[in-house]
Amino acid sequence: MGGQIQVVRSGGDRGAWNALVDPPGEIPSAGAERAAFTSGPFTTGLWEREPDTWSFVRAYHEVALILSGEADIEEQGGAVHTVRAGDVLITPEGSAGTWRIREKIVKFYAIYDGGAAG
Numbered sequence: 001m002g003g004q005i006q007v008v009r010s011g012g013d014r015g016a017w018n019a020l021v022d023p024p025g026e027i028p029s030a031g032a033e034r035a036a037f038t039s040g041p042f043t044t045g046l047w048e049r050e051p052d053t054w055s056f057v058r059a060y061h062e063v064a065l066i067l068s069g070e071a072d073i074e075e076q077g078g079a080v081h082t083v084r085a086g087d088v089l090i091t092p093e094g095s096a097g098t099w100r101i102r103e104k105i106v107k108f109y110a111i112y113d114g115g116a117a118g
Contacts, residue, residue: 008036025052041114048106057096060113064089069105
């Protein structure tokens with residue numbers, strides 16, 4: 001027996017989105033997210049954040065499709081990655097750096113939080 005097909009829209013009504021609680025950042029700026037699907041250690045959803053800057057250490061594997069906006073992600077070693085709409089951002093568990101959002105970012109994310117993937 002299969003599950004139910006559903007459509008989760010990134011635009012329009014934000015009523016189903018949840019405000020980020022205590023988001024990190026220099027301001028801190030507003031943000032929101034909406035989980036779309038969870039199964040065991042795998043979660044997908046939508047996330048948005050207004051311009052801000054903060055450091056991170058990734059405790060899980062994440063692959064994200066940037067739907068709109070622009071940001072620089074600077075790795076601890078100094079490499080800077082600029083992401084824009086249409087880009088896929090891969091941040092593996094243990095990666096660290098600094099987010100610098102220049103234009104409100106909206107992304108679809110897929111997170112694997114089950115330890116090192118083989």
